Amino acid sequence: MTKLKRVILASSSPRRIELLKQFGIEFEIIPSNVDESIDQSLSVEENVMQLAKKKAQEVFNKLGEDSKQSLVIAADTVVYIEGLILGKPSNEDEAFWMLRKINGKWHSVYTGVCIIDGEWERILAEYEKTNVYIKHMTDEEILRYISTKEPFDKAGAYAIQGFGSLIVERIEGCFYNVVGLPLYRLNIMLQKLGYDLMKGEL
Numbered sequence: 138m139t140k141l142k143r144v145i146l147a148s149s150s151p152r153r154i155e156l157l158k159q160f161g162i163e164f165e166i167i168p169s170n171v172d173e174s175i176d177q178s179l180s181v182e183e184n185v186m187q188l189a190k191k192k193a194q195e196v197f198n199k200l201g202e203d204s205k206q207s208l209v210i211a212a213d214t215v216v217y218i219e220g221l222i223l224g225k226p227s228n229e230d231e232a233f234w235m236l237r238k239i240n241g242k243w244h245s246v247y248t249g250v251c252i253i254d255g256e257w258e259r260i261l262a263e264y265e266k267t268n269v270y271i272k273h274m275t276d277e278e279i280l281r282y283i284s285t286k287e288p289f290d291k292a293g294a295y296a297i298q299g300f301g302s303l304i305v306e307r308i309e310g311c312f313y314n315v316v317g318l319p320l321y322r323l324n325i326m327l328q329k330l331g332y333d334l335m336k337g338e339l
């Protein structure tokens with residue numbers, strides 16, 4: 138297999154960037170600029186895979202000639218509860234509403250991952266699901282959590298890796314999926330394309 142000229146993470150998420158960095162591979166960061174609005178008429182699985190595809194495709198299309206020797210990775214994370222898909226809250230009221238919605242209950246976090254391999258002209262899109270139980274909080278506790286400012290750029294208005302760790306009672310499934318990049322799933326997908334993070338092959 139010829140060495141890829143460019144490996145691109147199509148994301149502005151500091152969490153995704155940090156998670157991918159730990160494997161010692163060289164990659165560039167090119168955030169996408171797509172409309173991330175959720176289509177409540179589609180299933181949650183379709184939503185996250187379609188959004189991840191849109192992000193990857195947009196960045197891939199900008200690469201021009203280089204695209205043939207490039208691999209682009211993109212992801213999209215949402216929270217799913219009682220038939221509703223929650224993205225990132227746009228203000229304090231929305232964060233409060235989302236946190237009340239997931240308060241004292243199980244919900245599911247879905248991340249869609251898309252990989253475009255220009256060399257083989259292949260597009261792979263899959264998703265991972267993790268169940269998360271949030272402890273019961275009083276309104277005062279919810280407001281205190283919001284005052285950390287952590288909820289604003291996070292799907293479902295919390296971050297399991299930050300202050301949010303103090304409200305997540307238990308999880309079932311991949312932790313990294315909740316943070317925004319399901320590493321196990323990502324490597325399974327890369328292996329399907331002939332790469333492997335364990336071997337440093339990318």
Ligand SMILES: Cc1cn([C@H]2C[C@H](O)[C@@H](COP(=O)(O)OP(=O)(O)OP(=O)(O)O)O2)c(=O)[nH]c1=O
Nearest residue numbers: 148149150213214291292295296297315316317
């Ligand atoms: C539930 C949860 C989400 N998140 C984050 C991961 C994602 O960054 C964000 C969901 O928004 P996304 O739209 O998936 O990603 P993004 O807009 O931050 O970045 P980009 O589209 O450029 O890749 O929520 C956490 O960091 N911790 C959590 O516990």
